[in-house]
Amino acid sequence: MxxxxxxxxxxxxxxxxxxxxxxxxxxxxxxxxxxxxxxxxxxxxxxxxxxxxxxxxxxxxxxxxxxxxxxxxxxxxxxxxxxxxxxxxxxxxxxxxxxxxxxxxxxxxxxxxxxxxxxxxxxxxxxxxxxxxxxxxxxIIPKYTVGEDANVIGLYPEVFAGAMSVLAEAVESTKIDQGVCLIVPNDRTKPVLMRTKGEEACGIAVAMPCKIDGEVECR
Known part of the structure; x- marks a missing residue:
């Protein structure tokens, strides 16, 4: 192989x-x-x-x-x-x-x-x-039906992952295992909202989507 x-x-x-x-x-x-x-x-x-x-x-x-x-x-x-x-x-x-x-x-x-x-x-x-x-x-791989119980939105990997990590570190939400709340719009052209809070602070991050031509299928 x-x-x-x-x-x-x-x-x-x-x-x-x-x-x-x-x-x-x-x-x-x-x-x-x-x-x-x-x-x-x-x-x-x-x-x-x-x-x-x-x-x-x-x-x-x-x-x-x-x-x-x-x-x-x-x-x-x-x-x-x-x-x-x-x-x-x-x-x-x-x-x-x-x-x-x-x-x-x-x-x-x-x-x-x-x-x-x-x-x-x-x-x-x-x-x-x-x-x-x-x-x-x-x-454990989800079997979603786009348009019924799921939506598809494209995100730039370095922007999305970077914003989420920096946001969590800034409010120290990782210390209390709080995680980051991800809010995805039905309109794939609109930005994704991330929200989290720690013991002393809370914060949000907004990530702009990238263009996706149709649904991505890799299986």
């Missing part, structure tokens, strides 16, 4: 210090259709990425590692191991084939084997899998 460098970054969403080993890492899975899936959760939030590696995997050969896909393959890679593998990748200006981590789907059971290339040499590393079972995340 060829994993783009950008996808390896989802390991930061794991809970590496948790005693629940299953959420210490990232689950990599290949569906029967051949599609690749990476899933991570810290027990409160879940993130899942899907991609197709067939084209970039074509004619790829690395001694000591199998590039062959295995339908139904699934392994949980420790978050720290994922970070270490990603750090060995070539930079943004490196050839495209060096911006991927190769996960050996033919490795023995319970073993994560990854190969990376830093532009100078190929490095193959192995580590024990972070457990053998992963939370049933499919059962």
């Amino acid at each position: 060829l994993i783009p460098a950008s996808i390896m970054g989802i390991a930061k969403m794991a809970a590496p210090d948790s005693t629940r080993y299953a959420i210490n890492g990232v689950q990599f899975h290949r569906e029967e259709s051949g599609e690749c899936v990476a899933t991570v959760t810290d027990g409160r939030c879940m993130l899942q990425i899907r991609w197709d590696d067939e084209e970039v995997r074509h004619n790829l050969e690395i001694t000591g590692v199998s590039c062959a896909p295995v339908k139904g393959f699934s392994i949980i890679a420790d978050a720290r191991f994922c970070f270490a593998a990603a750090k060995r990748l070539g930079g943004k200006n490196a050839p495209s084939k060096r911006r991927y981590v190769l996960l050996d789907e033919s490795a023995e059971k319970g073993v994560v084997r990854m190969a990376t290339n830093d532009g100078y040499a190929t490095i193959i590393a192995t580590a024990p899998a972070a457990g053998d079972s992963f939370p049933d995340v499919e059962s």
Whole structure:
């Protein structure tokens, strides 16, 4: 399985210090259709990425590692191991084939084997899998019907995440686990309102939406 460098970054969403080993890492899975899936959760939030590696995997050969896909393959890679593998990748200006981590789907059971290339040499590393079972995340993915029980609005990631974090820190709402209230308008062209309060202060943030052409579907 060829994993783009950008996808390896989802390991930061794991809970590496948790005693629940299953959420210490990232689950990599290949569906029967051949599609690749990476899933991570810290027990409160879940993130899942899907991609197709067939084209970039074509004619790829690395001694000591199998590039062959295995339908139904699934392994949980420790978050720290994922970070270490990603750090060995070539930079943004490196050839495209060096911006991927190769996960050996033919490795023995319970073993994560990854190969990376830093532009100078190929490095193959192995580590024990972070457990053998992963939370049933499919059962918690909401099945909304847009226009009936849900609405779609586009937000710039850096603006939305940045505003929410700064707002929560400013009023210290994170200290009392207050969270941030999100108010989404029915009109997707209007701004989103965020509201929160701490023990001594309260505040709001307004984030302008970005344009979305139709409903985004990734499943």
